[in-house]
Amino acid sequence: MIPEALKTSLETRVAEAITPREAAVDVMKELQAHYGWLTDEAVVEAAGLLGLSPLQVEELATFYEMIYRRPVGRKVIHVCDSISCWCADCQGIITHLKERLGVGLGGTSADGMFTLIPCCCMGMCGDGPAMSVDGTPYGRLTPELVDEILELERQKA
Amino acid sequence: MPKLIIDDIPVEVPPGTSVLEAARSVGITIPHFCYHPALAIAAACRLCAVKLLDGPVKGIQMSCSLPAQDGMVVSTQDPEALKLRALVIEWLMMNHPHDCPVCDEGGECLLQDFTIAGGHGRRRYQGKKRTFMNQYLGEGISHEMNRCIECYRCVRFYQDYAGGTDFGVTGSAGRVYFGRFEEGPLESPFSGNLVDICPTGVFTDKTGRFRARYWDYEFAPSVCQHCSVGCNTSPQNFQREVIKIVARRNDQVNGWFICDRGRFDKGSLNDPQRPRDPMVDGTVCSFDEAIEAAARRIFEFVREHGAGSLAFVGSPRMSLEGGILLAELARLTGGSQLCYFTDQSNQEGSLAAARLLNEQNAACLRDLESATCIVILSCDLMEEGAMLALSVRKAFLAGAQIFVVGAVAATSHQEIPFKYTAVASLDDVPPNGGSGKIFICGSGNRDPELLAQVASSGAKLVMLQPGPNGLGVGLLALERKTTSLSELAAAGKVKGIVCFEADVPQSTLGGIPVLVCADWRNGETVRNGTVFLPTTPWLESDGTAINYEGRAQRFRSTKRPGLPLKGLDPKYYGSAQEASRLHPPRVHRQEVPGGAEQDVWRVMAGLIERLGGEQIVDPLLGKWGRLKDLDPEGEGVRVLDWAKT
Numbered sequence: 001m002i003p004e005a006l007k008t009s010l011e012t013r014v015a016e017a018i019t020p021r022e023a024a025v026d027v028m029k030e031l032q033a034h035y036g037w038l039t040d041e042a043v044v045e046a047a048g049l050l051g052l053s054p055l056q057v058e059e060l061a062t063f064y065e066m067i068y069r070r071p072v073g074r075k076v077i078h079v080c081d082s083i084s085c086w087c088a089d090c091q092g093i094i095t096h097l098k099e100r101l102g103v104g105l106g107g108t109s110a111d112g113m114f115t116l117i118p119c120c121c122m123g124m125c126g127d128g129p130a131m132s133v134d135g136t137p138y139g140r141l142t143p144e145l146v147d148e149i150l151e152l153e154r155q156k157a
Numbered sequence: 158m159p160k161l162i163i164d165d166i167p168v169e170v171p172p173g174t175s176v177l178e179a180a181r182s183v184g185i186t187i188p189h190f191c192y193h194p195a196l197a198i199a200a201a202c203r204l205c206a207v208k209l210l211d212g213p214v215k216g217i218q219m220s221c222s223l224p225a226q227d228g229m230v231v232s233t234q235d236p237e238a239l240k241l242r243a244l245v246i247e248w249l250m251m252n253h254p255h256d257c258p259v260c261d262e263g264g265e266c267l268l269q270d271f272t273i274a275g276g277h278g279r280r281r282y283q284g285k286k287r288t289f290m291n292q293y294l295g296e297g298i299s300h301e302m303n304r305c306i307e308c309y310r311c312v313r314f315y316q317d318y319a320g321g322t323d324f325g326v327t328g329s330a331g332r333v334y335f336g337r338f339e340e341g342p343l344e345s346p347f348s349g350n351l352v353d354i355c356p357t358g359v360f361t362d363k364t365g366r367f368r369a370r371y372w373d374y375e376f377a378p379s380v381c382q383h384c385s386v387g388c389n390t391s392p393q394n395f396q397r398e399v400i401k402i403v404a405r406r407n408d409q410v411n412g413w414f415i416c417d418r419g420r421f422d423k424g425s426l427n428d429p430q431r432p433r434d435p436m437v438d439g440t441v442c443s444f445d446e447a448i449e450a451a452a453r454r455i456f457e458f459v460r461e462h463g464a465g466s467l468a469f470v471g472s473p474r475m476s477l478e479g480g481i482l483l484a485e486l487a488r489l490t491g492g493s494q495l496c497y498f499t500d501q502s503n504q505e506g507s508l509a510a511a512r513l514l515n516e517q518n519a520a521c522l523r524d525l526e527s528a529t530c531i532v533i534l535s536c537d538l539m540e541e542g543a544m545l546a547l548s549v550r551k552a553f554l555a556g557a558q559i560f561v562v563g564a565v566a567a568t569s570h571q572e573i574p575f576k577y578t579a580v581a582s583l584d585d586v587p588p589n590g591g592s593g594k595i596f597i598c599g600s601g602n603r604d605p606e607l608l609a610q611v612a613s614s615g616a617k618l619v620m621l622q623p624g625p626n627g628l629g630v631g632l633l634a635l636e637r638k639t640t641s642l643s644e645l646a647a648a649g650k651v652k653g654i655v656c657f658e659a660d661v662p663q664s665t666l667g668g669i670p671v672l673v674c675a676d677w678r679n680g681e682t683v684r685n686g687t688v689f690l691p692t693t694p695w696l697e698s699d700g701t702a703i704n705y706e707g708r709a710q711r712f713r714s715t716k717r718p719g720l721p722l723k724g725l726d727p728k729y730y731g732s733a734q735e736a737s738r739l740h741p742p743r744v745h746r747q748e749v750p751g752g753a754e755q756d757v758w759r760v761m762a763g764l765i766e767r768l769g770g771e772q773i774v775d776p777l778l779g780k781w782g783r784l785k786d787l788d789p790e791g792e793g794v795r796v797l798d799w800a801k802t
Contacts, residue, residue, distance in 0.1 A: 043338070053322035055338040062327040062334075120330075 002034055002045060010049050020050045024060050028067050037068040065119050072115040073108040074157055075134035081118040084125035093129045094118070096143040100150060113154060161212070161229035168225070176220040176231055177205050187233055188242060188271045190249075190356045191308035192221035195413045197317060199309045203245045204271065208235035217241055246275035249306045252286045253357070260304065262358030264371035268306060269357075287331055294324075295342030297349055297421050299363040307333050310354045314347075314414075320550050320574025321345030335359065344572065346543050349420035353404050353413075362401050364421055368723075369395035377715040378405060378789040380702055381419040382474060382695040385600070385622035386542045387704030387793075388415045391715075392423075392696050397749070398721035399423045399696060409522060409792045410708065416543040425678060426694055427721055432679055433751035436689040444690070444753050448760070451655075451673040451688040452767030458653050458672055459490050466652040467672075468494035470642050472659040473507065473624025473631075476700030477709070477784075478758035478776035480630045483657060484637055485778070486761055489770045494651060496642040497630040499661050503623040504641040507631035509605040510598075510620035510705075513612040514628075516798040519706045520595045520617035526551040529593030532586050533561045534611065536599025539573060541621045542705065545597065550575040557593075560586050583607070595619060600627065621705050625695075629703035632800050656682050657757055658692060675760050691754040693718050698756045701777070701784055707797035711787040719752030726750075 002010075010027050017023035027049055031042040038046075038061055046061075047054040061067045068076070079097060081090055094105070097116055101109040108115040114133075124130035127139025131146075133153050138145070160169045163180045170179045177187050178194075190202040200222040207220045212229035217238060220231070232238065250272055257263040289302035312335060315321045323344045328334045337343070343351075351360040374393040381388045381402075388411035393401045402423060404415040425431070435447035442450075458467055467490065471483045480497065487495040498504035525531070525548040538546050553559055553575035561577045562585075580586055594616035598608060600623040612618060622628050633639075643665045645651045654661070655673045661682050674686025677694045695702075697718045703709050720729070729750035755763075762773040777784050780799065787794060 040339075053338070055323050055325050055327075058327050058338050059325045062332075063329045065329075 002031065002042075006030065006034060007049075014049055014051075021052065021056075024050055024052070024057065025064065025067075028057070028061055028064075032067060037071050043069075065117065068115075071108070073112050075113060075153055076115045076117060077131055077133050078117050078119040078122065079131040080120070080122055080124070080129065082121040084121070085128035085130055088128035090129040093131070093141050093143070093146060096146055097131075100147065113157065114150070159225045159227045159229075161225050161227065161231060163231040164233055170225050172224075174225050176207060176218070176223045176225050176229070179225040180207075180220065180231070180233060185233055187220050188274065189221055190267060190271070190306060191310060193310055193313075193354065193413075195318065196310065196313045198222045199313060202249065202306065202308050204242055204249070206238050206241045206245070208232045208238040210235070243275045243277060246272055246277045247281070250277060250280075251282045252303070253306065254286065254303050256304070260301070260358040261299075261361040261366045262304075262355075266358060267356035268304075289334055292336045293340040294337065294360075295348070297363055297417060298343060298351060299361045299366060300336065301359055301361070302334060302336065304358045305333075305335060306357060308356055310356065311335050311351050311360065314350060314354050315343075315345060318550075319345050319347040319350070319414075319547060321348065324348070345574070346417050346539060347414060347547065347574075349417045350404065350414045352401075352420075362420075364423070365393070365401040368398075368400045369393075374400065375716045377713040378711075379696060379715050380625075380710045380712040381415060382625035382702065382712075383418050383422060384542050385473075385625055385627050385705040386411065386544050387625065387702055387708065387710050388419055388544055389710070390415060390419060394696075394716035396722035397716060397719045397752075398723055399426050399716070407792055410704065410710070411544050412522070412547075414544070414547065418543065426696055428679070429720060429724060429726075430679055431677060431751075432683050432689060433691050433718070433720065433754055435691060435753055438687055444755065444763075447688055447690055448763045448767055451690060452764055454672050454688060455490060455655060455764070456768065459493070462652050464491040464493045466494075466650065468496050468642060468645060468651045468654045470496045470499065470654050470656045470659045470661065471630060472497070472499065472657070473503070473622060473627035473629075475626060475630065475658045475757055476695070476698065476702060477626060477629040477633075477781065478700050478756070479657060479761065480626070480633045481778055481781060482758050482761035482765065482773065482776050484633060485765055485770065485773075486655075486768075489765055489768050494645055495637055495639045496645065496659075497634040497639055498623075498641045499643060499659055499665060500623075501641040501643045503600065503627075504634065504639075505605050506600050506608075506620075507622055507627050508635055509608045510622065510628060511631035511635040511801070513608060514618060514620060514707060514797055515801075516707070516795060518612065518616075518618055519795075519797055520619050521706045521708075521795075522548050524617050525549060525595060525619065527555070527593070528552045528557050528595045528617075530558045530587075530589070531560070531595050531597060532583075532616075533559070533577070533597045534583065534599070534607075535563045536597055536621060538597065538599070541599050542597075542619075545619065545621075546574055549597075553577075558587075562586065583611075592617075597621070619705060625704075626702040628705060628707060629701070629709075632703065632796075635801070656686065657761065675757060677754065690760050692757040692760055693754045697754065700756065700758070701787065703796060703800075704793075707795050707800070708793040709784050709787060709796050710793040711784075711789040713789045714756075717749060717752060718754040719749035 014020050014023045027046050032038045035042050043057050044054050047057045124139050129141045130139045158169050166183050168179050180187050187205045189205040191199045200219045205220045206217050209215050210230040213226050291300040294300050312326045315324045326335050352362045373395050379390045379392050381390045389405040389407040391403050391405045402420050406413050434441040435444045437450045469487045487493040559577035561579050596611045597619040600621050653672050657675045660680050671685040673688045674682050675690040675692050677692045696715050699714050731744050758776040
């Protein structure tokens with residue numbers, strides 16, 4: 001169940017859209033922020049708000065990599081494995097991240113702080129290899145820099 | 158009209174035609190998976206690649222999404238195009254399981270055909286295949302996602318064409334998944350078409366899986382007799398059993414698709430309890446004995462009570478041939494009563510349609526799809542003619558206004574695949590529209606005055622019928638000015654009835670004895686008949702039916718009548734006289750168990766002969782003779798402009 005205030009604000013957002021479907025991403029992101037991830041319950045609630053079927057929300061939710069349909073840690077690391085970063089040895093960075101966090105791709109560290117997810121290009125091809133942590137982009141990564149960033153993000157939390 | 162050259166053949170096609178369709182028009186089939194003439198272009202499979210040697214665009218192009226243009230020189234056989242297609246096949250096969258031997262699609266699989274045709278016979282990819290969890294999608298359709306090649310045909314049909322919202326595509330990239338939000342029966346009443354439209358075995362017909370291969374089936378062109386739309390079907394039979402029913406294309410009636418009722422509702426056809434043996438007073442006998450007894454009883458009844466107190470009763474589910482001979486029977490006995498309808502309101506509705514409709518005002522499928530305003534009047538569309546809902550949806554998507562008058566629509570169990578404005582009465586519908594306006598009336602609306610009012614408005618009409626051949630028998634009833642059985646019975650004019658494929662409720666029957674009953678369905682009337690003559694259902698009959706728009710369509714017998722081999726009672730292992738105690742049976746028998754049934758018109762022809770009439774070779778008497786050469790694989794013939802003269 002979402003709070004009445006959130007529901008009202010989302011209803012306003014949907015009403016402002018020319019077609020309800022175009023508000024779908026906003027609604028899903030808000031619900032995700034509320035629940036921590038987009039739960040099954042949230043999908044059904046989003047469908048109700050948007051006038052779509054739960055399946056139609058699911059179609060959109062599973063398409064976008066920043067909508068999480070499974071529980072995630074407090075901060076999500078999106079590490080790029082697309083072609084430019086691959087040329088800049090993102091594999092080394094990904095291996096390093098896996099070792100540091102003690103997880104595989106898609107996993108959440110034991111302390112519940114980070115979830116590691118690969119992503120396909122963040123538009124930082126000039127600064128590869130790149131990743132984002134909780135929405136903050138980081139480029140020209142080296143294993144040492146990754147360690148610093150993880151520490152910094154841990155402290156910020 | 159663009160002129161182009163495809164494989165050295167000059168082709169001229171209407172503007173907007175794709176290169177793929179242009180090639181097809183001169184008999185060149187370009188392999189394709191995602192392309193389907195009824196659906197929007199996706200260009201997802203990349204298989205229909207051709208090379209353009211000259212013209213406005215050059216090089217490798219996808220022929221499904223490339224409109225034919227002047228000056229194009231297309232090669233479908235260029236080595237570069239062939240190579241690309243071979244690689245696409247190999248790539249599509251990368252994740253596809255090698256489970257053809259246990260896949261129900263095997264033998265009728267487009268992927269199988271094109272893999273072989275593309276020359277891909279040896280696997281190079283050594284990695285792991287991506288796999289999925291399947292979902293339970295109801296009792297009609299089985300789901301096997303691992304076989305998917307991501308052509309998007311299913312979702313384009315389900316959501317875009319049929320308006321379903323509970324099935325779609327999730328995920329992205331290598332995780333693309335076609336299914337539901339959570340497991341459960343598919344909600345669309347057109348979901349069965351996923352079986353036909355999937356180019357491989359992701360969706361297979363659960364009601365007929367693992368029974369036989371394509372080459373085992375007995376096939377013939379048939380016409381669905383569940384409602385008066387008359388969709389074209391191809392029933393697939395094996396060992397005297399209807400295994401699957403698939404859609405058959407008829408652009409004038411049903412396009413490429415059929416509804417789930419037409420596809421899955423076949424239990425009554427295979428029912429081992431279906432009455433298949435001729436009987437006299439509850440005792441099984443030969444067909445000749447039963448016909449003899451029937452003729453004798455009719456003769457004696459007429460001698461005792463007079464021809465006028467005997468009623469010959471047919472029904473809207475009887476073929477046109479049956480309807481014509483029913484009148485002959487009534488005439489032959491010296492003026493017996495003739496009823497094509499048991500129920501008075503059914504008769505009124507059908508007669509009104511037969512009277513009011515003509516070639517100009519009877520709306521066909523194309524009219525519906527291009528209508529600007531559609532008024533659905535006291536009609537449960539999903540129940541009485543579900544396939545029309547898809548045409549109404551097309552009109553709706555093109556911007557037509559849809560009105561539903563009355564509350565009848567709410568009785569449907571199925572969700573209507575378009576948005577409409579519900580209004581209380583006809584007066585609330587804006588009077589504009591003119592030529593683009595179409596009224597859809599259900600057979601439930603029996604008010605002939607209202608129908609006449611609607612017809613006089615100048616709009617086109619769809620009048621759905623109470624049975625598959627409702628308009629056919631309606632035209633016969635109009636010509637012969639017949640009365641319904643309920644009216645005759647209420648007036649006390651009938652002392653005995655002879656039923657042909659008619660369901661007479663006990664309330665109408667009262668105490669009137671049923672002398673003879675001929676039917677293929679197990680009903681109350683069958684149990685009441687003193688003489689029972691088994692007839693064949695449409696799947697096992699040659700016949701003609703006239704659909705709601707006055708289109709006569711011929712259906713062919715698709716299988717021999719008889720009990721399905723599967724589950725056959727062991728009593729049939731022996732001879733008719735002696736049961737076999739041991740397996741295997743050692744007794745030869747010539748007759749098919751339960752195979753005594755005959756087409757309803759043949760039963761009537763037999764009776765007519767016994768009653769002293771002429772031998773009837775062709776039941777399409779008089780003006781109906783025009784339909785003799787009706788092609789079962791054609792589009793049918795509209796009869797309204799000559800059938801009423």
